[in-house]
């Protein structure tokens with residue numbers, strides 16, 4: 001069996017930054033450090049940080065007063081900052097700067113009098129954080145788009161969750177533009193999402209099957225699996241080597257591997273070890289050199 005590794009894959013700059021923020025908090029402020037929502041959507045990463053003294057919680061109300069809390073990379077609504085203030089918490093915000101940019105767009109366009117439409121998945125942590133920034137309507141990128149019942153000449157600003165399918169988003173945005181004549185479109189899909197999907201499309205052309213390594217609750221991992229499948233090959237999302245099934249591999253000569261923006265490379269290495277390939281190569285599609293500065297508290 002041959003393995004072709006997709007590049008880029010794995011950690012994005014926002015995830016690297018968020019994990020580093022929790023580690024720096026553990027060193028600077030000492031455990032326990034609370035983390036509101038999984039710092040990134042990967043159980044391996046969450047467990048590794050919990051073993052060092054991080055405690056993951058779902059809500060601010062679970063955190064004892066006067067503690068230190070890191071808000072996850074997905075972004076948080078202003079309500080959560082207010083609740084943290086009321087409990088006298090020290091908040092370190094690990095929101096990815098590319099998510100913060102969407103928050104700022106929502107506030108700006110709302111203050112300019114536009115109606116904001118967010119394309120995204122209801123209930124996803126990032127969508128909850130963005131929807132708290134300003135009044136807006138949510139349009140799902142996959143189902144039959146239920147558009148707001150506003151006049152067709154209403155000035156609208158279309159924002160998106162950062163980790164959606166590039167193709168589904170384009171379709172949803174096009175439907176909104178057809179409905180509203182005065183629509184301003186922001187391209188909020190982040191570089192990591194776009195690049196990994198572009199790479200997996202090319203990968204799918206060269207292999208018999210694609211494995212996406214990552215968590216079931218990771219939006220960008222699920223989108224990678226869907227993109228690979230739509231490009232004509234069976235594709236499976238696995239958390240780790242333990243999830244591999246023998247029947248998937250029968251008659252498969254070339255396996256393509258990619259991983260989501262929150263997946264550590266060690267999990268990819270474990271899958272490769274289990275598959276015992278005769279040959280491994282890398283399909284380099286796009287070079288990435290993005291980094292983000294740390295929050296003020298940790299800048300030297």
Ligand code: SF4
Nearest residue numbers: 012014096162190261
């Ligand atoms: S996937 Fe994109 S938006 Fe999310 S943390 Fe990574 S760079 Fe930021």
